Amino acid sequence: xxxxxxxxxxxxxxxxxxxxxxxxxxxxxxxxxxxxxxxxxxxxxxxxxxxxxxxxxxxxxxxxxxxxxxxxxxxxxxxxxxxxxxxxxxxxxxxxxxxxxxxxxxxxxxxxxxxxxxxxxxxxxxxx
Numbered sequence: 001x002x003x004x005x006x007x008x009x010x011x012x013x014x015x016x017x018x019x020x021x022x023x024x025x026x027x028x029x030x031x032x033x034x035x036x037x038x039x040x041x042x043x044x045x046x047x048x049x050x051x052x053x054x055x056x057x058x059x060x061x062x063x064x065x066x067x068x069x070x071x072x073x074x075x076x077x078x079x080x081x082x083x084x085x086x087x088x089x090x091x092x093x094x095x096x097x098x099x100x101x102x103x104x105x106x107x108x109x110x111x112x113x114x115x116x117x118x119x120x121x122x123x124x125x126x127x128x
Contacts, residue, residue: 001026003050008043010036013060014118018111021103023054025115033059033070064089064120071112072101086123089116093127102127 001012004026014027028036036057037044047055061067065078068089074097079090093101102109109127116122 004036004047007047007050008036008038014115016111016115016118017053018107021054021107021111023056023111024051025056025058025111027058027060027115027119030059030061033057058115060119064116067119068112068116071115073097074101083123087121089122089125091125091127098127 001015004010004012004015008028010028010032012026013029014025016025016027017023018025026036038046044055044057058067059070061070064080068078068091069075072091072093074094076092076094078092081088081090103111109125112127113122113125116125
């Protein structure tokens with residue numbers, strides 16, 4: 001996180017490393033994603049080269065729906081339900097983008113669930 005903050009000059013709220021996809025997800029304050037990415041992705045490329053890993057930047061929001069839309073492209077709508085004392089999020093995405101959103105072996109779904117669980121105390125997500 002220190003290297004990220006040094007290179008981007010943006011605070012990092014959270015960092016999540018997925019070993020299986022070898023990707024590091026950085027969550028930055030609202031309105032700072034563009035600055036963290038850099039012009040034409042220049043800063044992300046510098047980080048990718050220095051860390052030797054894939055890098056994704058996610059802009060934080062205190063609004064759950066906006067945070068999900070910042071994290072996942074092609075979202076049509078989001079439903080939030082309470083089941084068994086925990087929140088479950090139903091995310092509808094465009095049909096053509098569903099495989100990309102889910103990832104190989106639903107790996108992206110697991111990553112999204114962990115990140116949302118850290119920030120919004122979400123028990124489960126279901127991508128339709």
